[in-house]
Amino acid sequence: MLIQSFWALAAAASFSTMAAFVKFCNATFGPLELVFYRSLFTLVSIYAVVLWNGYSLKTTKIKGHLIRDSLGFASVAIWFFTLGKLPLGTNITLTYTTSLFLSANFIILSLIRKLPIPWGAIWSIVLGFTGVVTILQPSFRDGDLIPALLCLCVACLDLAIYWQVRKLGREGEPSWRIVFYFALFCTLATFFGVFLFEDGFHVPDTQSFLCLMAMGGFATLGLISATRAWVGGNMLLVSCLGFSAIPFSELISIVVFNNIPGFYTIVGMVLILIAGIAATIVTKRQEQKI
Template sequence: MMKQSLWALCAALCFSFMAAFVKLSSGELGTLEMVFYRSLFGVITIGLYVKRNNLSLKTPYLMGNLRRSILGTISIALWFYTLGLLPFGTNMTLIYTTPLFMAVNFIILAMMKHQRAPWALALAIIVGFAGIAIVLQPSFSSDELIPALICLSVAFLDLIIYWQMKELGRLKEPSWRIVFYFTCCGTIFGLVGAYLVEGGLHMPSLNSVIAIIGMGICATLGQICTTRSYAYGNMLLSSCLGFSAIPFSAIISWLLFGESTTTLALIGMSLIICAGVAATITTKRAEARGESPLA
């Protein structure tokens, strides 16, 4: 259980590098066009993996995969919609409220089952979220209330998606198959959206090709790591470790783009790291006592 949950760290690192590759493309391609290329890369690579290893894409849990894929695609669509309506820091802070929803969810479940509530993990998540807020410094005006509420809806929708992943994990559905169906939906959504909203696909430059390949590799690996983490590991620990994408991104920005970090941001990132360490130790001790997590 513990090893599976640490896949969340790998996912955070992959998605941080993915964001760096997107930035390297210098905005040459449209957002939905990037979604198309990102998803298409996953479809192709997983398809080749399946063919090489004589595996099957047929699943007895088609509806479960479709629910996860469609909800995930809707989540991405709504998130991209809000990116243009809210300051970036505010948008990302609201998106990162998913772990808070998850903590409340688990506390309610524990009370309903008359079990011990995961207060220590919930506290670690609150501390990590406080670090996120310090780093990103969210703010919005009254006319941004609707997109802010949509952003919170996306965060709550992500909670439902993680539970769907967990259910597929319990059914022993392999992570690569779950990601394959999700990337199929993303490919269709990105392609249709690119032609409806952005005037279709464009011929990428050499820099864009490099960015697309790097983004595709990181996105596919990140999705597989995320799926393994939530489907087979401790969901609360995975969500708390997901905050580590912020310090990872800061380090990558410093190394690749020479971007500096403020003292306040360093304090926030320290809180995120401390929260992740505390959540990891708490989970390990609980497993040592033989306590089974709620999920």
């Protein structure tokens, strides 16, 4: 179980690398167009697995899938947009504040059910959003505030997705079917969205085509690694190791994009990283009580 948990590191590295290729492609393709290619790649990959194993795609949870898919589509579309606006490390750090919103959720549930106040969750939220403010205030350039706030919106949406995926899982939906219908929804939605909200599809040159393939490949590799981690690993360890995406993405940002973070940005990232891990540990324990 311990060894399986470390697949979370491979997932974090893969998703961080995928995000870097999204940044490369942003100069050529619109955000919805990129979501289309990423979703299509995942859709084909998952469908191949379905055919190979003889799985059934029939489901009676259509409403549940539509809720999860709509939230997921909004989350990934906004995220891909912000990847073209912010340094990679800063972007990933802000989108990884979902655990802080989850802690806030459990604090509210504890108060409603008259359970002891989870002070650990409260302090992790205070520490985490101190990190957010540290990043946003002194070191941000003009025009970066709105994309940064949108990253926080993505983190909040991901919390709603978390609860919906849990609900589908408890109702017996396997993870591969949830991923398949999400990829299908995003592929169809972005296909029409590209014509309605962007200037249509672009013909990629050799370099941009290779970037698209790399984006889809790392997205699929991340999905496979994350699935192996969650299925066979320790849930708490996997959750904490997932935060390795923050240093991974910052390293890529420095080496590939030459985005050297300022002092306040580094301090804010460290605070969010510590707070995120602490919030994950606290909420995992609190979840068992509620």
